[in-house]
Amino acid sequence: MKKIASFCMILFLFVLTACSSTPGGGSDSETLQIGALYPLSGNLALLGEESYRGVELAVEQANKNGGVAGGKKIELVKGDAVDADAAQAEANRLINQEGIQAIVGSYSSSISFAASEVAERSGALYWELGAVSDSITDRKYEYILRTNPPASYFSKTHVNFIKDVVTKKLGKDLTDIKVAIAHEDSAYGTTIADEAVKLSKKEGINVVTTQPYSAGTNDLSSVILNIEKEAPDVLIAVSYMNDAILLARQSEELGLDVPVFIGSGGGHTMTDFAESVGEKANGLFNVDFPQYNINREYTPGMGDFLKLYKEKYGQEPRSGHSLTNYMGMKVVLDVLDEVGEIDPDKLKEAALKYTVEPGSTATGWGVEFDQENGQNLKSEPYVHQWIDGELITVWPEKIAVEEPQVNKK
Known part of the structure; x- marks a missing residue:
């Protein structure tokens, strides 16, 4: 009888363990994890945190509205990249220790350049939502996409x-x-x-x-x-x-x-x-990037963003970096909603087919990714x-x- 009980306990633990993890950065079948790599401390923290807030708001809004792909929730796993060296270390940690297969970031070009190098070697998809150096996408890496305009x-x-x-x-x-x-x-x-x-x-x-x-x-x-x-x-x-x-x-x-x-x-x-x-x-x-005294007819959704920001942080946005990352993260979520899982190859394939006309997003930008380098061709500074x-x-x-x-x- 003890042997049967022990066998049942082992079987139960095996099943529980198998159900508690999902390939591709999810802690369970109903949660999808995405890395968020920003300078959250140090000299770049002011705009790094402001950028992260846009990502955070987009995810909270999506989760409140039922998640993606029929009800899956998004969980952000943060990485604090104060400089290029920290960006490499944090990207390695997110991918190799946390099992993350998709990362968004990063405000700073030097941070993005370093972190996306790690992601490329590891086969993880890196979505740049705010850094502007052309060299980030000029390398024509397989696993990088950028929603914002380059320098x-x-x-x-x-x-x-x-x-x-x-x-x-x-x-x-x-x-x-x-x-x-x-x-x-x-x-x-x-x-x-x-x-x-x-x-x-x-x-x-x-x-x-x-x-x-x-x-x-x-x-x-x-x-x-x-x-x-x-x-x-x-x-x-x-x-x-x-x-x-x-x-x-x-x-x-x-x-x-x-x-x-x-x-x-x-x-x-x-x-x-x-x-x-x-x-x-x-x-x-x-x-x-777009700021807030702007033609609202060309930037639908900005009013919702400003309301969400004020409710969560108790102040007006400090710059357009949060809005830019919010818009970029909504693109990520749209693509993820279509794919239904965090598979870098499937996400990249779907993103390259994803298009939005200018004047249809909170920044006013359209979306059309260059097939060779992953740059959004319909983004522009004002x-x-x-x-x-x-x-x-x-x-x-x-x-x-x-x-x-x-x-x-």
Whole structure:
């Protein structure tokens, strides 16, 4: 009798163990696990956390509405990637220890580049929802998809805005416009700057100086004086938070007064930037992901997102990074709903067939993934401007709520 009881107990434990795990990153047959790799501490944590919040809201909304694929719930397994080294370690942990087969991330290009390398070697699907370096998708990896626009799209927007708007506002021919570029020297800043130089040359725009610097610097006076010496009509800046504030403050101290200043996302998007520099923010343009003073007819679902954000976090979004990751995660969930399981090959195959027309998502972006490199071809940055302490969408016209304002110097 004891032998029978023991045998029954062993059989019960075997069955229980077999039912408690699901291949492909699920803790049980009704739960699907997805890794979420972001800088949640350290120097990049402000926008890293803001980005993660968008993913979190999309998942909570999906779970509340019944989950995906007939009722399966999504569970996020977080990884804190403070830098590229940590990104590699956390990606390895998520894939090899937690059994995760699909990861979303990651805000920072260097983090994305490192983590997606690990995912590719392991055959796990990496969805980039916010990092912009072109090199992430230029490698044409088998297991990477990106929903947001890359840096080269930012540079294209810079140049098209100068060509279509700035020339008219300043009353100058395109070939007479002088452009200076100041950029932090990581993959983020360097990629945007290099592409802006290349596209400017193609259009006949004169880039009079390019000034790289470390984002951790506490003195940009030499950068500013070199720019001032060239007397540019336009200054394109690519900055994180602290260096964006430093550039604004030291520019005023040293008397740099450029007719058109165009930021490139990063620090120039944040409400913290405007609060720190005050009146110096007004008039600055910023090429970035969609923000919130925008044509709502072209961005259906944004109102729902803002309501969810305020209810959960008790404040307004701090930048458009959360919205961008929310939209990207909804694409991930749509594809997962169709596939029904976390199988990297099946998800990639379904994603390459998934399309959405522009003007149909909370960011206004459409979705169509490049068949070779996984880049969303229908994503685009917009031009915003700080006006009376608010970041207003001003271009292109389809998405704008106000005219761009340029004061001739």
